Amino acid sequence: MNRSVLIEPCCSLCTHSPGRPCPDLITCIQEGPLCHDDDTCRTLRAERLETVRRGGDGTVLFVGAGTCGRANGALHVIAKTKSYLEERSVPARLVEVGCVGFCQREVFVDLQKGDGLRLSYCDLTPDNVDEFLEAVFEKNELRNRFLYGRYGEAPGYEDVPLVADTPFFSRQTRVVLENCGLIDPASLDSALAAGAFAAAARALTTMTREEVCDMVAESGLRGRGGAGFPTGQKWKVALNTAAHQKYLICNADEGDPGAFMDRAILEGDPFRIIEGMLIAAYAIGATKAYVYCRAEYPLAIARLQGAIAQCRKAGLLGANILGSLTDLDIVIKQGAGAFVCGEETAILASIEGGRGMPRPRPPYPAVAGLHGMPTVLNNVETLANVSGILRNGPAWFRDLGLGEAAGTKVFALSGRVRNTGLVEVPVGIPLREIVYGIGGGAPEGHQIKAVQIGGPSGGCIPDEYLDVPTDYGKLQELGAMMGSGGMVVMDERSCMVDVARYFMEFIRNESCGKCTPCREGTTRMYEILTALTKRPVGEEIQRLERFRGLLHLEELAATIKETSLCGLGQSAANPVLSTLRFFRDEYEAHILEDRCPAGVCQGLRTYAIDTATCVGCMACKKVCPAGAILGERKSAHYIIVDRCLGCGACVDACPKQSITLVA
Amino acid sequence: MSSAPATLAQPAELSREQLIPLLQEVQAKDGYLSQTAMTELAQALDTPVASVYGVATFYNQFRFAPLGEHVIEVCRGTACHVKQSLTLYQHLERRLKLRPDGNSADGRFSVLSVACVGACSIAPVIKLDGEFYGHLTVEKLDALLDGIDKHDTESPTEPNQEQPTEASHS
Amino acid sequence: MSIVINGRELQFRPGETVLQIACRAGIKIPHLCSLDWSPSPSASCRLCVVEVEGSPKLQTSCTLIASDGMVVHTHTPRILKARRTIVELMVANHPPDCLGCHRAGTCELADLARELGVRPRQYVGIKKDHPLDISSSAIWRDPNKCVLCGRCVTMCHQIQGVGAIDYIDRGFRTQVGPGFYKGINVSGCTYCGQCVRVCPTGALMEHSHVDAVVSELGDPNTVVVAQVAPAVPATLSLGRSKPPTVPVMLEHLAAALKQIGFAAVFDTAFSADVTIMEEATEFLGRLQGGGVLPMFTSCSPAWINYVELHRPDLIPHLSTCKSPQQMAGALIKEIYPKYAGLEDKRIVLVSIMPCTAKKYEAEDLGDVDYVLTTRELTTLWDRFGIDFNKFEDRLPLDPPFAEATGAARLFASTGGVMEAAVRTAASLAGAETPTAPLNEARGLDEVKCFTFDVGDTTLNLAVVNGLGQVRTLLEEGPADLHFVEVMSCPGGCAGGGGQPYGTEAADLHRRLDRIYDADAHAEVHSSHENQSVAALYEQYLGQPLGEVSHRLLHRTYTDRSSGVLANDDAQTKRGARAGAGAPH
Ligand SMILES: Cc1cc2nc3c(=O)[nH]c(=O)nc-3n(C[C@H](O)[C@H](O)[C@H](O)COP(=O)(O)O)c2cc1C
Ligand code: SF4
Ligand code: SF4
Ligand code: SF4
Ligand code: SF4
Ligand code: FES
Numbered sequence A: 001m002n003r004s005v006l007i008e009p010c011c012s013l014c015t016h017s018p019g020r021p022c023p024d025l026i027t028c029i030q031e032g033p034l035c036h037d038d039d040t041c042r043t044l045r046a047e048r049l050e051t052v053r054r055g056g057d058g059t060v061l062f063v064g065a066g067t068c069g070r071a072n073g074a075l076h077v078i079a080k081t082k083s084y085l086e087e088r089s090v091p092a093r094l095v096e097v098g099c100v101g102f103c104q105r106e107v108f109v110d111l112q113k114g115d116g117l118r119l120s121y122c123d124l125t126p127d128n129v130d131e132f133l134e135a136v137f138e139k140n141e142l143r144n145r146f147l148y149g150r151y152g153e154a155p156g157y158e159d160v161p162l163v164a165d166t167p168f169f170s171r172q173t174r175v176v177l178e179n180c181g182l183i184d185p186a187s188l189d190s191a192l193a194a195g196a197f198a199a200a201a202r203a204l205t206t207m208t209r210e211e212v213c214d215m216v217a218e219s220g221l222r223g224r225g226g227a228g229f230p231t232g233q234k235w236k237v238a239l240n241t242a243a244h245q246k247y248l249i250c251n252a253d254e255g256d257p258g259a260f261m262d263r264a265i266l267e268g269d270p271f272r273i274i275e276g277m278l279i280a281a282y283a284i285g286a287t288k289a290y291v292y293c294r295a296e297y298p299l300a301i302a303r304l305q306g307a308i309a310q311c312r313k314a315g316l317l318g319a320n321i322l323g324s325l326t327d328l329d330i331v332i333k334q335g336a337g338a339f340v341c342g343e344e345t346a347i348l349a350s351i352e353g354g355r356g357m358p359r360p361r362p363p364y365p366a367v368a369g370l371h372g373m374p375t376v377l378n379n380v381e382t383l384a385n386v387s388g389i390l391r392n393g394p395a396w397f398r399d400l401g402l403g404e405a406a407g408t409k410v411f412a413l414s415g416r417v418r419n420t421g422l423v424e425v426p427v428g429i430p431l432r433e434i435v436y437g438i439g440g441g442a443p444e445g446h447q448i449k450a451v452q453i454g455g456p457s458g459g460c461i462p463d464e465y466l467d468v469p470t471d472y473g474k475l476q477e478l479g480a481m482m483g484s485g486g487m488v489v490m491d492e493r494s495c496m497v498d499v500a501r502y503f504m505e506f507i508r509n510e511s512c513g514k515c516t517p518c519r520e521g522t523t524r525m526y527e528i529l530t531a532l533t534k535r536p537v538g539e540e541i542q543r544l545e546r547f548r549g550l551l552h553l554e555e556l557a558a559t560i561k562e563t564s565l566c567g568l569g570q571s572a573a574n575p576v577l578s579t580l581r582f583f584r585d586e587y588e589a590h591i592l593e594d595r596c597p598a599g600v601c602q603g604l605r606t607y608a609i610d611t612a613t614c615v616g617c618m619a620c621k622k623v624c625p626a627g628a629i630l631g632e633r634k635s636a637h638y639i640i641v642d643r644c645l646g647c648g649a650c651v652d653a654c655p656k657q658s659i660t661l662v663a
Numbered sequence B: 001m002s003s004a005p006a007t008l009a010q011p012a013e014l015s016r017e018q019l020i021p022l023l024q025e026v027q028a029k030d031g032y033l034s035q036t037a038m039t040e041l042a043q044a045l046d047t048p049v050a051s052v053y054g055v056a057t058f059y060n061q062f063r064f065a066p067l068g069e070h071v072i073e074v075c076r077g078t079a080c081h082v083k084q085s086l087t088l089y090q091h092l093e094r095r096l097k098l099r100p101d102g103n104s105a106d107g108r109f110s111v112l113s114v115a116c117v118g119a120c121s122i123a124p125v126i127k128l129d130g131e132f133y134g135h136l137t138v139e140k141l142d143a144l145l146d147g148i149d150k151h152d153t154e155s156p157t158e159p160n161q162e163q164p165t166e167a168s169h170s
Numbered sequence C: 001m002s003i004v005i006n007g008r009e010l011q012f013r014p015g016e017t018v019l020q021i022a023c024r025a026g027i028k029i030p031h032l033c034s035l036d037w038s039p040s041p042s043a044s045c046r047l048c049v050v051e052v053e054g055s056p057k058l059q060t061s062c063t064l065i066a067s068d069g070m071v072v073h074t075h076t077p078r079i080l081k082a083r084r085t086i087v088e089l090m091v092a093n094h095p096p097d098c099l100g101c102h103r104a105g106t107c108e109l110a111d112l113a114r115e116l117g118v119r120p121r122q123y124v125g126i127k128k129d130h131p132l133d134i135s136s137s138a139i140w141r142d143p144n145k146c147v148l149c150g151r152c153v154t155m156c157h158q159i160q161g162v163g164a165i166d167y168i169d170r171g172f173r174t175q176v177g178p179g180f181y182k183g184i185n186v187s188g189c190t191y192c193g194q195c196v197r198v199c200p201t202g203a204l205m206e207h208s209h210v211d212a213v214v215s216e217l218g219d220p221n222t223v224v225v226a227q228v229a230p231a232v233p234a235t236l237s238l239g240r241s242k243p244p245t246v247p248v249m250l251e252h253l254a255a256a257l258k259q260i261g262f263a264a265v266f267d268t269a270f271s272a273d274v275t276i277m278e279e280a281t282e283f284l285g286r287l288q289g290g291g292v293l294p295m296f297t298s299c300s301p302a303w304i305n306y307v308e309l310h311r312p313d314l315i316p317h318l319s320t321c322k323s324p325q326q327m328a329g330a331l332i333k334e335i336y337p338k339y340a341g342l343e344d345k346r347i348v349l350v351s352i353m354p355c356t357a358k359k360y361e362a363e364d365l366g367d368v369d370y371v372l373t374t375r376e377l378t379t380l381w382d383r384f385g386i387d388f389n390k391f392e393d394r395l396p397l398d399p400p401f402a403e404a405t406g407a408a409r410l411f412a413s414t415g416g417v418m419e420a421a422v423r424t425a426a427s428l429a430g431a432e433t434p435t436a437p438l439n440e441a442r443g444l445d446e447v448k449c450f451t452f453d454v455g456d457t458t459l460n461l462a463v464v465n466g467l468g469q470v471r472t473l474l475e476e477g478p479a480d481l482h483f484v485e486v487m488s489c490p491g492g493c494a495g496g497g498g499q500p501y502g503t504e505a506a507d508l509h510r511r512l513d514r515i516y517d518a519d520a521h522a523e524v525h526s527s528h529e530n531q532s533v534a535a536l537y538e539q540y541l542g543q544p545l546g547e548v549s550h551r552l553l554h555r556t557y558t559d560r561s562s563g564v565l566a567n568d569d570a571q572t573k574r575g576a577r578a579g580a581g582a583p584h
């Protein structure tokens, strides 16, 4: 649906044209006509809106085909559905939508009947989709085992819970994600019908730049990219810096391993980002904007490209937008794989075509950024919040949050938890509510140990502290960070030393290498942590080194934190410091007892051969990569612990199951 | 198996800002960045070759040697790590006898460890020739590879097949 | 305006950094990456951190612009600890080679390690292990000793506009070097040596000729002679103050060189006077005969390399004159054996130069056998036990190449060749020889454009101070230029790449002052008034640009641009990088 139906004039009285844009275009589309009073036109416009909202006439299948849906086979589901519909000439349309956020239950398919009934189905796979289609289209069994919930009134299905009332969604406050999974992200009309661009139109045509900045400042919106800097304040700095060119950059680099909020928004509701950018650019006086998106998000990039093209065609981007004399061009820049390029000055270097190495601040980008010009950088989710604030007012936004905090935050919940997916909750909600309430706690038979929040810059919060509110300051007190919103749940099967080592390896690989403490220090910390996860080879001296290592960890952490040039280095030690703080006993078990309590650290594992059952077939000896197994044919074999790598290859090779893990 | 160096379509005005997009374009076309291509780019952009190479080596995306026929991307994101994706990687290392550059001893496979591919809910995940495979175990992985081996021996593919496009987004 | 550093109230000018103010006041803050003249500090070493009252974070003093009333502490326990850890981290990734390192004694890293009380082997683990780059005849690199401060990259890109080396790879694997990990010989490097001069460690060095010269001196079958460039005496200092005239210093140098076995010591300034005769004549010829203009000077070999490697289109504009070093080389090799009755001996000519590019030039054009930089000369003193601080002896320079004018002394400074040329060109064109200093050509401005009237012709002249400004001149300078002086090194040879290590602008100013003084105190000011030069033309060369001088004193140029990183796709050193971003 690339051509906008909604923008077409209702009759010859409508004067809007791309050359002479009508300032009231958006309101007119959504509530019009405004300039003339004609019932036929009013009905025509209302009907058009209704059709767009339903995704067309007749039966429509909305398939959640965001990246996570695709990972769960959504494209195969679509292909199978298509051929099913074609073969049987079923008059139903297929619309690809973004992700509703309940990744655990993907693939989601919504069935929309011509009468407005919309039911949501989940857990579809390429293998069972035929069963589903058969139930719906042949047996007319709309209540089948895939049914998840309903949307709206749904006469006759009142007993089916509203999607919003199901446990996963009922504790959420969906603002940023409100359209994700519901509207067609490839269609401007679909977004317009859901209310998009009304706020931007109002800002551009009726408010001054200062008023927009003030409103955002008053709402208490803070950057959702990690640091939590007040957005309105940042905009004002850029607005008040005189320059002949200003820039806006939407930070869609999302490099935190375990975070995918921004991707979901870009894939599911790209027009919301464009609207946010339009407002932000207007507020600071920027005429050129960039979206810096990681190349690993091809679908998000495609969706955004499509959305930008449609907006340009409809006059919502380009010159003289909505007759307001505001110009804006948006260019997509693809990242090339560097976590540090999420850092605001590194992004600038990367866009300018250089190595993504941060530079010292001040000057802050809002004063001297891209090509030395004032530049505002905002995270995707930050920008996604802007239209809501303009539409509903700052007070509404403040009230969304709990306590002092304002607004909502999207988290990507994953790891050892029953329900994984994207959750949007009021800022300030306790972590426990998210992990247990929405996430459903640990899987059967397991016990949550800690929650890692904030990715490589964040920390691990143990179960007993989960009542902490998701608040920038409170999390920092616990050595974690709100970060971008990645939230990985760990149970007793995770080793905290291993987790610290994992993040340190990530940071060490992603350090840009510019400044000494981060470049050299993270490698040393990684080496020390690696040494802790390996058995010292016999000698006392190594044991001593591992002790010293623990002291060094703390010394290095302090220096790296205090002296690194950019946020990556400054927060690099957080995962180590927080695990040291809350799980020191695990470190001690590794050092003092050569033991990994969770049994994760391979280098501390070893195996033993049961001499009673060993038949001496030599199978294990052949596969051992370390030559750690001794023994003659037909007599029992032995494992030399000091040589064993803990790889377990022998276990698989042994025909008698004589080899077992030594705890 | 290097393909001919990309001759670049020259936009009217090339600026340094286009260096990374152009590198991406070259890699999408050739599958990797050859020295010839980088030198040409440097000339076109009036930028020192050292800087072009410096930029290219800064970013993970860029490769300097062609990929194998089959590309396996092992997700090493947090969720996958927590679900033991390292074991998968190590298994591949052993089974395919990976060289330090990530290519298998026989050159047929390239194994890349990549950041979160966005399928955390089905962790641990790999992408094999652009297709996702989730909830993986060593056994399932072996089954997949056995399938490929079987397929390849029955109908050997031309070595210079088109690169899977997904693979360039590592 | 004033700030308080460690309890001392200090005045400052707006825009100054805390580091600059502290240094001036004698408060030493360690700094490995900042450069006095860098337009934008990289702030990568993190050693210059200080505490500012009212701010919880440590801040780098090299980027911290002072503001009135700021209160700063530079050596608190917290800072000392952080600095020591940083240096310990550098040391942990550094070869333990101090005893055999050419920087022992001048190494900024080793000094810091000692000052900060670095504990040996505090952190251990993997170390970088890169091959030594000895591909070129002028500059060698040992990337293992590099601390990635970025000074050389700043010099090569921002100051010199060449870009032969850059940061390569990322994170712990980062190194600085030419593209594709190739040798510097194919990198497009001009061998200006500016990177070497600012490197804090032994990672960059000249290809040393000290050992070779020492062994030639010990060979009874050779006669070793030296020529000394005018920048050298303007740079080295003696312990006690001497009259600031260069000949005094030169005569000390001559005496010291002879003490260690040189048979004769000549003044390169003599051939600078010859250069002016040739160059001024060539210029007037082009001007009057409709030759290619503007004409560019050719005495800075790094500039020649730049043209041949990067701007071959400018070759027709280059003066065909050899540089003074090579003119001297040709004249000495041709004339001196006969003059001194040494025709049956092997003459070895050693140049003592402020320049690394002259090593390449000597190899390229011959005649000069070895080139020692100013730095290597001090090594030679050390090798032969000469304490130059206490050195009293003086000996005159050796004829027939002993006499030089003030104009020739000026060659060591930016604008000096222009000034010298103008004096002689005016006279050759029949006008009066100017006597006042040509102030438009002097000083450290990057591009100096001005006009000069010779008779009724108005000449448009330009002086380019530093290779990086060539572009500026060509893109923004006036269109109808007649004559352009280009000195590769900022400040001219006084700031040459073979000069003592250092990053402070004050050193350069001191040297320039000595050069201007030398001209002021000289007995003769214009090259055409040099009696020895006149005698040379009379007895040997005939006319400037004559047949003999054409053979000995002029050269041709080659377009070498295709050799810049000619690539070898067949054998890339670096294999495919398998998704290096995510941890395995
Ligand atoms: C190492 C590092 C990585 C970052 N990555 C991201 C990122 O992927 N996305 C993002 O929006 N912000 C990221 N940030 C934060 C940005 O620097 C910046 O604060 C943010 O984009 C500002 O937007 P906001 O105020 O809307 O949050 C990162 C910061 C650091 C230090
Ligand atoms: S802290 Fe790390 S990532 Fe940041 S500038 Fe320094 S080296 Fe680069
Ligand atoms: S566990 Fe692995 S390394 Fe250890 S003995 Fe067995 S095969 Fe060898
Ligand atoms: S560079 Fe300095 S620290 Fe390194 S070996 Fe040489 S003298 Fe020692
Ligand atoms: S010698 Fe000059 S041109 Fe060569 S690398 Fe050093 S600074 Fe660059
Ligand atoms: S961590 Fe592997 S898919 Fe996200």
Ligand code: FES
Residues within 6 Å of the ligand: C030, C031, C032, C033, C034, C042, C043, C044, C045, C046, C047, C048, C049, C060, C061, C062, C063
């Ligand atoms: S001198 Fe300031 S950071 Fe290096």
Ligand code: FES
Residues within 6 Å of the ligand: C192, C300, C302, C354, C355, C356, C487, C488, C489, C492, C493, C494, C495, C496, C497, C498
């Ligand atoms: S030494 Fe560089 S200009 Fe003379």
